[in-house]
Amino acid sequence: MKKVILGLAIAACATPALAGEETLNNTQITELLTGSTIKGIHFAAETRQYFSESGLTLWIKEGDAKPSEARYKIENNQYCSSWTGLWSKEEYGCFNITHDKEQGIYYFINEDFRAPFILNNKFQLTFD
Secondary structure: OHHHHHHHHHHHOOOOOOOOEEEOOHHHHHHHHOOOEEEEEEOOEEEEEEEOOOOEEEEEEOOOOOOEEEEEEEEOOEEEEEOOOOOOOOOOEEEEEEEEOOOOEEEEEEOOEEEEEEEEOOOOOOOO
16 A cells, blocks of 8 residues: 555656646546545545535545534546635635546646545555
């Protein structure tokens, strides 16, 4: 597992939209994320994020005591999330999602941000 995480961290330093990567559309993003948990590297830490069918998302990084809650939506061929609090005014940040089919890695990408992730087939917000 540590080798996968190290590989993801190295891949995070790569330049955006590399050859062989496909940018996903609304349908593909919805099918990929809804009801899924992803594992990734985010802000130099291993992370997990779950995407409920209701639009609630839970995100936790290694070392956190409990996950953060937010809203998410998929529109304009982007994943958008609002971390301003469930009862506050929604302020969404949006990301393209690309897929490197050869390596089986996905990336959240915007202007100056590129975070790798892989799919996990079960609900898992813990680190083992």
